[in-house]
Amino acid sequence: MAGRLLLVCRLMVRDLRRRRTETVLLLLAISAATGTLTLGLALNNALAQPYERTRAATAGPDVVAMPGATGPEALAALAPLATAPGVTAHSGPYPMAYLMLTASGTTVPAVVQGRDNSPAALDRPAVTAGTWVHPGGIVIEPTFANALSVHIGDTVDINGHPLRVVGTAVTAARAVYPRADWRIDAGSPLTESAGLVWVDSSQIGALAGTRPLSYTLNLRYADPRASTSFTHKREGGIEYTSWTGIADADGKLVKQARLALLVGSWLLTALAVASVANIVAGRVVDQRRRVGLLKAVGAGPAMIAAVHLAEYLVIGLAAAGTGLTAGWLAAPALTSPGAGLLGSTGTHPPALRTVLAATVLALAIAAAATLAPVLRAVTTDTVHALADAATPPRRRGWRVWLSRRMPTALLIGVRINARRPRRARLVMVNTLITTTGLAALLMGLAQDPRVKLGESKLANPQSTRTLEAMFLVIVVLCVLALINAIVSTWTAVLDARHPLAVARTLGATPAQVTAGMAVAQLLPAIPGVALGVPAGIGLYLVASPGDQQYAPASWMFAVALAVLLAVAALTAIPALAATRRPVADALQSTST
Amino acid sequence: MTGSALLKARGVSRRYGWGSALVRAVDEIDLEVPAGQTLAIMGPSGCGKSTLLHLLGGLQRPTDGEIWLAEHRIDTMSERALARLRRHHIGFVFQSFHLMDELTAVENVELAALLAGQSPRRARQRALHLLDRVGLADRARHLPSALSGGQRQRVAIARALSNEPLVVLADEPTGNLDSAATLEVLRLFEELRTAGQTLVVVTHDARIAAVADRVISMRDGSFADDSRLTGTTTSGTGTVYGGWR
Ligand SMILES: Nc1ncnc2c1ncn2[C@@H]1O[C@H](COP(=O)(O)OP(=O)(O)O)[C@@H](O)[C@H]1O
Ligand SMILES: [Mg+2]
Numbered sequence: 001m002a003g004r005l006l007l008v009c010r011l012m013v014r015d016l017r018r019r020r021t022e023t024v025l026l027l028l029a030i031s032a033a034t035g036t037l038t039l040g041l042a043l044n045n046a047l048a049q050p051y052e053r054t055r056a057a058t059a060g061p062d063v064v065a066m067p068g069a070t071g072p073e074a075l076a077a078l079a080p081l082a083t084a085p086g087v088t089a090h091s092g093p094y095p096m097a098y099l100m101l102t103a104s105g106t107t108v109p110a111v112v113q114g115r116d117n118s119p120a121a122l123d124r125p126a127v128t129a130g131t132w133v134h135p136g137g138i139v140i141e142p143t144f145a146n147a148l149s150v151h152i153g154d155t156v157d158i159n160g161h162p163l164r165v166v167g168t169a170v171t172a173a174r175a176v177y178p179r180a181d182w183r184i185d186a187g188s189p190l191t192e193s194a195g196l197v198w199v200d201s202s203q204i205g206a207l208a209g210t211r212p213l214s215y216t217l218n219l220r221y222a223d224p225r226a227s228t229s230f231t232h233k234r235e236g237g238i239e240y241t242s243w244t245g246i247a248d249a250d251g252k253l254v255k256q257a258r259l260a261l262l263v264g265s266w267l268l269t270a271l272a273v274a275s276v277a278n279i280v281a282g283r284v285v286d287q288r289r290r291v292g293l294l295k296a297v298g299a300g301p302a303m304i305a306a307v308h309l310a311e312y313l314v315i316g317l318a319a320a321g322t323g324l325t326a327g328w329l330a331a332p333a334l335t336s337p338g339a340g341l342l343g344s345t346g347t348h349p350p351a352l353r354t355v356l357a358a359t360v361l362a363l364a365i366a367a368a369a370t371l372a373p374v375l376r377a378v379t380t381d382t383v384h385a386l387a388d389a390a391t392p393p394r395r396r397g398w399r400v401w402l403s404r405r406m407p408t409a410l411l412i413g414v415r416i417n418a419r420r421p422r423r424a425r426l427v428m429v430n431t432l433i434t435t436t437g438l439a440a441l442l443m444g445l446a447q448d449p450r451v452k453l454g455e456s457k458l459a460n461p462q463s464t465r466t467l468e469a470m471f472l473v474i475v476v477l478c479v480l481a482l483i484n485a486i487v488s489t490w491t492a493v494l495d496a497r498h499p500l501a502v503a504r505t506l507g508a509t510p511a512q513v514t515a516g517m518a519v520a521q522l523l524p525a526i527p528g529v530a531l532g533v534p535a536g537i538g539l540y541l542v543a544s545p546g547d548q549q550y551a552p553a554s555w556m557f558a559v560a561l562a563v564l565l566a567v568a569a570l571t572a573i574p575a576l577a578a579t580r581r582p583v584a585d586a587l588q589s590t591s592t
Numbered sequence: 593m594t595g596s597a598l599l600k601a602r603g604v605s606r607r608y609g610w611g612s613a614l615v616r617a618v619d620e621i622d623l624e625v626p627a628g629q630t631l632a633i634m635g636p637s638g639c640g641k642s643t644l645l646h647l648l649g650g651l652q653r654p655t656d657g658e659i660w661l662a663e664h665r666i667d668t669m670s671e672r673a674l675a676r677l678r679r680h681h682i683g684f685v686f687q688s689f690h691l692m693d694e695l696t697a698v699e700n701v702e703l704a705a706l707l708a709g710q711s712p713r714r715a716r717q718r719a720l721h722l723l724d725r726v727g728l729a730d731r732a733r734h735l736p737s738a739l740s741g742g743q744r745q746r747v748a749i750a751r752a753l754s755n756e757p758l759v760v761l762a763d764e765p766t767g768n769l770d771s772a773a774t775l776e777v778l779r780l781f782e783e784l785r786t787a788g789q790t791l792v793v794v795t796h797d798a799r800i801a802a803v804a805d806r807v808i809s810m811r812d813g814s815f816a817d818d819s820r821l822t823g824t825t826t827s828g829t830g831t832v833y834g835g836w837r
Contacts, residue, residue, distance in 0.1 A: 001709065002711060002712055003705070003706035003707075003708075003709055003710050003711060003712050003715055004706060004707065004709060006706060006712050007703070007706040007707065010695070010699065011692075011694075011695075014694035014695060015694060017694075018693075018694045289690075290692070292690075293690050293692060295651075295675065295678075296651065296678065296684050296686075296690065297678070297679065297684070297703050297704045297707065297751065298675050298676070298677075298678035298679020298680070298682075298704055298707050298708070298755075299675060299679070299707050300671065300672045300675035300676065301671055301672060301675070302672075303675075303707065
């Protein structure tokens, strides 16, 4: 037993060491997929509960009541609610004014709420930076502050009165900017997406000037159904918003970013599988020989499977670890700053579920891409496995016929692909997925990422976050695609060395041969790109319903061209290097 | 099995392809190899020598016929049972050596012993002993890439012997070697014959045939001639024999 274990370990370690580059590439490919998954799950976790967390931490109300009326009339309308049957707690009514706020040259409408330092039964906004309100100071909701790019210590101007920003705070009584969804009567400067700020209640009258004050009352009910049976309603001139409605609105802030990550991790997983399959396909000849050899000295099927699985298990586990760490470290960058709610990722170790999911994914990718060739090798005749040759390349009659009528480079390209149709498909999948991702990103970039607030436009944290998520996915996607392109080019060059050398003895110039290799990769890349552009646009439209701007055709065209150029350039370099070798060398090195 | 034959084939055929492309690589062959015999199989390229050897070693299954090794009928065995048989009772030597490139000479030799479940220490001792026997004690820790062709083949022979196999099957063991290296291998085979090792060698090389107890000529998948030599003094081959020693 000890002997066999030693053997498995020895063969594994030696093989990994011998194929260092491949091992690193495999690690990278699988890590990329697990990293994205971890990130997606981490964000899901962090973004799923922050409203609930904030609600618990700030004693959030069940229902918020706001009369359409103002002044004493509003107070009169709210008075009976606090003592209504079923109400167990209340806070307020707090005065509110809809005023214009100017910060660093931008003037936008804002909702100013008057608060003081006395403890409230419900809705005690949690200070996330700086301090709570005091006369002359203003506290801003962090998402809003971020969009305004104001910081603690800055001075903002409300209705002509300068105020110092003393802190940022979050509340569960309103959805965060720009999701607050204020419902207001005609004639008010307020828009539904205005941000929330707090000032000392002694000051609000002076800030409002001649404008009438509105009021808000926070309520808690004994019966949970009193707040979960509706999200928003208007009764007797009073707007009621339940906490479930607020939670929903908050969720929308990150819904698209989550979707982008989800779709992105699917794309990435697909690409990672293609990548691993690509790398593994490159070593299949060698692997078959190894298996034949082990069989000849008496290794049974179980032993052979163990030798190979051990290798991929180790790579898979290492990749799971790398991906988990990377994903977890990247997560906070996507949620902060200014998440608008309490709780951020990266503060706790990854959940067990996340670790499991990432590990399972890594092992599944490793197994999916490697099991098939291993099984094939195990079940083939030992003699065939030992024959040192991969399956003889298939010839596709019509393509060979077609190629007789073409310029030399194209001819070489078509013939190379006719020899290895599977690799051509991989090139297509690679460019298809990359172009899909890039086209979707362009669609995202074509949208106006700002919210219209009165006369001005402000950054929309929702779009910002979605774009950040898309960027992240695309960067990883491009890295993987690059790995894929390099691997497939190198194996194609190695594999085509002999026919290319023959072509050269027949008089093809190195330039023609290089161009031929590039053509071989470009041919399948063209349909990939052509399908990828509409696929990316479609994906974006499906994922974000509503009025969407189309990216200019010139952008799409540029992306398609850039992908094709990248493929051509990536191929030309190794092909050129290969054609530098004397013909005789190339013929020699493949003859055994 | 009856008699003293260690390795026995009865009516063994191996065909490839169908119809007009049908190839009878091995055609209804009967063969008995007694224990301790050194048998050389000769014949032109493509006559089916390798195929026959692969059939005898269970690397390939016959289309028809029965093959027995000692008490075991091997043509109907499962892959697992065949693997066990190979690791305990059969040693292979190939024309292109088939050493594992990433393992050192001694690690290659102990491969079969480790597979057979021997303890690492015993396997290593035996492997070093065998390497010493083939004259490569000082090359034990070299990778195959650092060895000459003849040295590689000697490592492969040591590997084939590591589990004291009932029979060693060699397919053109000197096919890739120059004449000096060929002489080394011949010397080893001569030693094996003296030690009573059952040995089946497929070869082009008349010098190997000269050290054999028996030479079979093959043509188009069948035996054309089967001559038992009583020793190395037979006239005609004797000069060749004397020539290489
Ligand atoms: N896998 C195969 N498919 C078809 N024909 C084969 C295969 N292997 C061997 N043959 C044919 O069987 C015949 C015998 O081959 P082989 O045993 O290798 O001959 P030898 O070793 O004597 O040179 C040859 O004609 C060869 O073409
Ligand atoms: Mg042969």
